[in-house]
Amino acid sequence: MAITIKKSSKEVEGLIRRVEEISGVDLNLCYQCKKCTSGCPVAKMTESPPSEIMRRLLLGAGDELLGSDIIWACVSCETCSARCPMGIEVAAVMDALRILALEKKAEKQEGNVPLFNRAFLSTVRLFGRTYDIAMIAAYKLGTLKLMNDTEKFPTMLKKRKIALLPPTGADRKTARRIFKKTKQNKAGKE
């Protein structure tokens, strides 16, 4: 397939170097065998499969790569990393791209994965453990897709698959400390 790359030397340098820095991966090792793509469960559903992302990064792609749909379709299954004959942690490259996409506020963030992650983590920060109802409410309000999956809630409640009361017994103090410190740590870097 044809790969188009916008080359703007400043961004170019930045993206590949930042990806290597965050992921610890040497992108030069990739020799385009496409084994990562063959095993990737979401490759068929996305415009740019993992091997193409690797190639584009190497060819000097800039910030526009952060709009690739696979970044938020990737299910972190690590099949790509497990099967790469060069031992490249392709999944770590995906992690790095997600982090950069959030950092640079790339526009296309399909399916609200970041919003779900925030909703999830905010309950952990408050309670030390996840709290379904609060997490679902925060996520649903954020996406405004209130009706998705709601037909399952009555059954799930009946089967006690959703906890109504907040979790108790967690060491909330340590959890809060971890969130506070890692936030400071991140802020200090930027």
Add this chain to the structure above:
Amino acid sequence: MKYAYYPGCSAHSTARDMHESALAVAGALGLDLIEPAGWTCCGATAAHQTDPVLAASLPTASLLKVRDMGLDMVVNCAACYNRMKVANHEVSTDPAMRKKVSDAVGRDYDGSVKVRHIVEVLLEDVGLDAIKNSIKQSLNGLQVACYYGCLLVRPHEVTNFDDPENPTSLDRLVTAMGGVSLDWPHKVECCGGGLSMSRTDIVVSLTDSIVGMAKAAGARCIAVSCPMCQINLDMRQQDIEKQTGTRHDIPVLYVTQLLGLCLGISPDRLGLKKLMVSPASVIEKIEVHANG
């Protein structure tokens, strides 16, 4: 045999049945599972996708509590198991990460707590012979597709669980219970894991292919060991039917639920009522044999 048992958050919500069946089976086999006081969430996919230091620090908080107990940590949830092992790996191999983590948690941690999946404990510490001897009711030739998903087997250099492409741990347990474990190609495919709510489209498509393949291989039920796999494969069968018209109707049980049934534990104590696709056919198969 005493262990520090980390239930994980889903033990009190979507996967109460995973938790209840693990405790019931452990009790029947003489395993003493002690919950570490104050354990906190492992951070799951959300932390992993957000910040590497946060992702290593959250599991460390609980690992430290287990270190204080001087026991091995036993985990049933494959996702928690994976996060614990990754955290251990990171702090023990990356001194800079260890420093950041100890700063966040407030205590230094060297990554030394041994983390084991309950399936490993069943196979290695209890052993197949002892399990066979404890079994009261056989699976009676029930055809089971054992599904491992991602988190137990990958990354293999970190989890070191079984064979990463063709694991057989669950299969060996099922065979010991008198079931027929099937050879099928989707043992380690991904179900979409943590994207169940945020990318339901992807999850429905992946689970359709997994459950469909299990059925094509002749499965009467799927055995799992991960709460995300369980809820995706079980609950999404409704969505698959709505979207494609195909009704798979394959019950998805935790391996500890199957084992519990074979040990003669009542379906209620194993949380079988919590399954979305009814496991009645599985229970019937076991009971017919027991009574006949």
